[in-house]
Amino acid sequence: MAANTPTPSTNTPSRHLPAFSSPAARSVPPTGGSNMLSYDSPAVLNMLNDASSGMGGVGMGISMSGLGMSSLGISASAMGRADEAERTRRLQVILDTIGAKPGRVSEEGLLALCKRMGMPYEKHPDEAGTWSLLIGDEAVCDVTFHNDEIAKVNLQTALDEERPELQFGATGSQILLKSLEPRPGQSKINITLERFSESLQKLLTMDKLGAPQNGGVSCYNAIAGIYTSWRKLFEHEKKTELASRVPDERFRNHRAEREVLCKKSGRPRFNGGSCLGLSLEYWMHRRLMIPRIATNQSEKGKEKMDVDHPPSSYTEDHDPEVNEVYSLSIECESSPSTLYTPIRISNDWISDAIEKPTDANDANASIDNILHNTPSIDWLDPKPTYLEPAAQTDDAMHLDSTPGRLPNIRFVAKFNPPLVVPLAVYMQLYQTVGIEPRTEDFRATTFVGLALRPEEVDPGIMNTTAEATHEIRSSKSTLVIDDQGKEQMRKHQMSLYVPKMEYSRTLESLPFSHPKQIVEILPVLRQYAATTSIVKDCFFEKAQKPASDQKLPLSPPLTPQKNPDQHNMEQPLQLDINLSYTPPTPRLTLHIPHPSSAVPTTKEECGADTSLTSVSDLLSDLLSGPSLSTTPSFKHPLSVTLDIHANGDLVVSEQNLIRVPALQSSGDAGGSEGKDSDADVNMEQAEKVEQKVKRLGKALDVCGDLGVWGEWLRREVVRMEKAGRSRVGCSGCGRHSAQQILGPHETL
Incomplete structure (x- = not known):
């Protein structure tokens, strides 16, 4: 796939916009006679400019000599002629804005950043060119420069001594060093300290919250305890998933990990990817695709890796554009212990057995576990963590010296990236964690x-939610593989229609008191993460990358090939997508032209008549079902409707590619045995058709791109029609799978 070129959105129920729209204001109606001139007319502006030469006018030829500026409500400041105080104020705003942003990567820029953050620093006594950043009482970061370039970063924390198996300092040093290096295609001169400062701020915040004057509770240990329990749960679910797969299955370990990541309790990582600290990954776009780099890694060696030393890098970390990961960064924030449950330091948030039998009398048991009689997670409730008593004082009003105090700190999960959900879901998630959303969040x-x-x-905000169907347009180029195996690029003109605008909110952070609360809401988060990732691929308006940084996300550059049907590829193809964001289930509907409307009929392959016929005729031949209708025209656009269920499951609810046969018996003539026989046959046909329908949704789950999916649907229709019209062995008719259209990646 190539560059995505979005266009501004519109609010019109039809595709045809007005030919001309005046930029003049509509709120003030014209007065006077019918000959009244409008000041947005170019002729009037030219007339005023001509008159300005003899009238001493200013700007656009409008004379100000007879009009008082104060009477018009125009001040000198509004005209751009501010006095000295106003100019000073504006200059200070500009300086404050510039000063709030981190500088470029250099020795001078690093020291300026430390001063701005109030972080002490000193020269390292033994290493030349090294500065030691004193991040509170629990962390030190050494940054070594060589010729004004970063040579080494070394992070040391108190957690390395208490929990050496986590290797927090070693892996954290790699993340900090990576944040100071240029991204692919970026020049060294353009590297800033922005990413580095964000990580420093996170460490500084945790240290301040756990300072002795605040009670001395270590936020590092509290977060490490959650990681220990989540990792225990992850390894248990991964082991169960591996047991259900054959031993020689390809990418067995990757399959199991990504299944747990996207369908179960998520994948916890400590200093994983570019996130310093604990993160819980809960969704991966195109999780069934693995870059070819993974084929060079040893699966057996990875499976033998010690549980206490999980890998700090995965294949998806190297290509985030293909496998975009949605995660939650687990941090701490200040919060009164009297209003919300504070943090607890414990490694025992979950039992060693991990699971427990379902008990219908258990108030905390899930309804799904009870209905399906499946075990549930055996969560534990650790004891509160109390603060150490403060030093003795004679002040009776000094409340900090009272015993049994709880820390004024709570856990918070920060969304990376932020996730947009409907307002009703937003309210539900806050209720799940036991708090009320902020009142200022109620916006249209x-x-x-x-x-x-x-x-x-x-x-x-424009109050257009109920007036008309909102439309967003975009154009992109998609890789297409024809029946002869030749790769070409076809331009797609895409339109997104939203008939009902559902009020939504952006989830940036969500406080919680127990890690089980986060695991319980993951199925809902995955619904909207899956919807967002699919739609944003085609319609998100983002800045264009430099030419050196542009690349095809799913395939290498293609060599133009001559093809007799090249003119068909050059014609843009219209794709229409309807989006319903209303809970409880988001819904996507794709409408794409039938291939017969763009592909000429030919009789050249396999020596058989391969002229395109209707899909219903094909299905009649394939299934030999008497209940299949053959009346619809093959020129009707292909249409598939998908519902995005919990955990991001894509379920086809409606489609016009495959007709589902009705379960009918042959009547009373054959007796009861005849009825049973016919019912068995029809049931078998229904199961086959059901598998074909599920395959339609599976294809989008694999590729994760609406344009690629649409081309695959069109090619599948042609393939099935050819198979229905010619039963001889065909070596070149539509044998390309979804993997081949996706480029240099392996599909699971």
């Missing part, structure tokens, strides 16, 4: 405005 914002067009005015 929508999924389109928050997730797809953040730089435009939100349709909810």
